[in-house]
Amino acid sequence: MRIGLLTYHFPPEPAFIPGSLAEELTARGHEVRVLTGFPDYPGGHVYPGWHQRWRHETRSRGLTVRRVPRYSTGDLTPRGRIASWLSFAGSAALVGRRFLAGVDVLYVHQPPATAFATAALLRLLGPVPLVLHVPDVWAEDLPDGGDGRWAARVRAAMTLTYRAATVVAVTAPSLQDAVVGVGGDPAKVRTVLNWTDERIFQPATAGPAARRLVRRDDRCVVMHAGTIGARQGLETAVRAAAALDKTVDLVLVGSGADERRVRGLAAELRADNVRFVDRRSPLDMPELYAAADYQLVMSRDLPALRSAVPDKLQAALSCGAPVVASTGGDTAALVERTRAGLSCPPEDWATLADRFWLAAHIPAPARAEMGRRGREAYLREMALPAGVDRIEALLRAAAGDARRNTSRDRNSHMAQERH
Numbered sequence: 001m002r003i004g005l006l007t008y009h010f011p012p013e014p015a016f017i018p019g020s021l022a023e024e025l026t027a028r029g030h031e032v033r034v035l036t037g038f039p040d041y042p043g044g045h046v047y048p049g050w051h052q053r054w055r056h057e058t059r060s061r062g063l064t065v066r067r068v069p070r071y072s073t074g075d076l077t078p079r080g081r082i083a084s085w086l087s088f089a090g091s092a093a094l095v096g097r098r099f100l101a102g103v104d105v106l107y108v109h110q111p112p113a114t115a116f117a118t119a120a121l122l123r124l125l126g127p128v129p130l131v132l133h134v135p136d137v138w139a140e141d142l143p144d145g146g147d148g149r150w151a152a153r154v155r156a157a158m159t160l161t162y163r164a165a166t167v168v169a170v171t172a173p174s175l176q177d178a179v180v181g182v183g184g185d186p187a188k189v190r191t192v193l194n195w196t197d198e199r200i201f202q203p204a205t206a207g208p209a210a211r212r213l214v215r216r217d218d219r220c221v222v223m224h225a226g227t228i229g230a231r232q233g234l235e236t237a238v239r240a241a242a243a244l245d246k247t248v249d250l251v252l253v254g255s256g257a258d259e260r261r262v263r264g265l266a267a268e269l270r271a272d273n274v275r276f277v278d279r280r281s282p283l284d285m286p287e288l289y290a291a292a293d294y295q296l297v298m299s300r301d302l303p304a305l306r307s308a309v310p311d312k313l314q315a316a317l318s319c320g321a322p323v324v325a326s327t328g329g330d331t332a333a334l335v336e337r338t339r340a341g342l343s344c345p346p347e348d349w350a351t352l353a354d355r356f357w358l359a360a361h362i363p364a365p366a367r368a369e370m371g372r373r374g375r376e377a378y379l380r381e382m383a384l385p386a387g388v389d390r391i392e393a394l395l396r397a398a399a400g401d402a403r404r405n406t407s408r409d410r411n412s413h414m415a416q417e418r419h
Helices: 015-028 078-099 112-125 149-164 175-180 209-216 235-240 257-267 282-291 311-317 329-338 349-361 364-381 384-418
Strands: 002-007 031-035 058-059 064-067 104-111 132-133 167-170 189-192 220-225 246-253 275-278 292-299 322-328 341-344
Touching: 002 015, 002 112, 002 189, 015 031, 015 064, 015 384, 031 078, 031 329, 031 364, 058 282, 064 078, 078 112, 078 149, 104 112, 104 329, 104 384, 112 132, 112 149, 112 175, 132 149, 167 175, 167 384, 209 282, 220 235, 220 282, 220 349, 235 246, 235 257, 235 275, 235 292, 246 349, 257 275, 282 311, 292 311, 311 329, 322 329, 322 349, 329 341, 329 364, 341 349, 364 384
Parallel strands: 002 031, 002 104, 031 064, 104 132, 132 167, 167 189, 220 246, 220 292, 246 275, 292 322, 322 341
Antiparallel strands: 058 064
């Protein structure tokens, strides 16, 4: 197939799903044309060594990447984000009609940032079948500029694309309801769970340096790796750990907007068993996972988060690490169904403390069995080949339906001419 791929972010940005999908589809013999912007995530400034210009195109083994300019000045205010999204839509519309001409199907990785560009391209490209891949409803992330008008416009653009799509792939089962709730056709929605970077996240053995960083003694270690932000609600974990200061160590690896507040709570509670480790390279993480006993997956009790499966869960499962999940919705259901760890409702520190206590008293062989079950579930349901198989099948079906419709219209027109 000739596949057009529209994405707001693309490697070298940390946009693993569209990047690995493009590589794998190309390896399977398809021609893939990627339309994206210049790399600027997360700070909003174009990466050093890159310069925005109109004619920037790279080609390799069936993969062509065309980058278009967008507003990138580090302005992360609602107004700045909307300006970046709209400028990307304008640039994509100017370039996309020619660059994507003749594709059999258009794949769009669609957080809200892509919505305006998708709507513009649909008007220009005509009846090209569209496969939308929706990672999240992102309702709480929509910029509103203070009066809600822009958030409403973004939602309207997203709804337009949901309705125009031939098929919508969502990354968690309950996202189907969220997409249908904003205008999607339930008959068009399919679930395709995300995968992780399997070149990095594989079972590993902890070396001495990793063990020194994570462990102090033989106590059970529960580790949270990633962002310390508003979505995670790590204050709950700190309170739970503080209640078990002789039983469990809580190790928080990473940083984020809420780090100062979480550190302050740990100091206030005199939780000496809560330790902070600076953000590490992804390459270091499998050894750190192996040095800990459990990986902690946290989210706050927000409606939008119940239909989101955080990437760290796939990474932990791929590494064979057992999980403690303090979250609701699809993430908790996945952990429980695969029997890959323990779970409890979000934002309930007393129940989480109970799970920490239980985790500490589960024998090591049973913990290893949790990790084995989680890895088997990952390989069966979430691995890169399985995910790309599903998306490739959706692309083929969408392109095939379009060809059949075109052929049927042509035959009907010829029959009318004969009569």
